[in-house]
Amino acid sequence: MTRFTTSWHPTPVGDVLAAFADDALIAVSLEHGARDEAIARISGVLGEAPEHDDTAAAELGTQLDEYFAGSRRTFDLQLDWRLANGFTRQALEAIREIPYGETASYGEVAALAGSPRAARAVGAACRTTPFSLVVPVHRVVRADGSIGEYGGHPEVKHALLALEGVVSE
Missing domain, CATH: 3.30.160.70 (Methylated DNA-protein cysteine methyltransferase domain)
Structure with missing residues (x-):
């Protein structure tokens, strides 16, 4: 049990x-x-x-x-994926490959996850991720380069991207 x-x-x-x-x-x-x-x-x-x-x-x-x-760039933890299935898991696995200090668009993540036309589904995966911070969904940005939301707290996404040197304070 x-x-x-x-x-x-x-x-x-x-x-x-x-x-x-x-x-x-x-x-x-x-x-x-x-x-x-x-x-x-x-x-x-x-x-x-x-x-x-x-x-x-x-x-x-x-x-x-x-x-x-600032001394850790990736998380090394055993993850139980039971709350992320199908394309959501594929998208989150692709997001784990975005390096610290870099971003990728929803469309780029969709292509990395094997479904280049599924940018909206990537957005849904980011919104519903069971692994906030550990799977860096904050590194996924809009196609126009704007950072977008983060669980209703865009200031948190901005702070995380500033920490990684992607945006200025």
């Missing part, structure tokens, strides 16, 4: 809620609202209320701290 746990970690752009299925990261999200609402949302997705475990996100927390300090 799978053991689901959650843990919180603060970052410069908001608190991160991490959910684990046994030892693999199943979801990570930047939260800007009430913690109980975030827990209720992940409980609904998982189909049960996860246990809170402050130690569950220790490695994720270390890697997030390194990323925000």
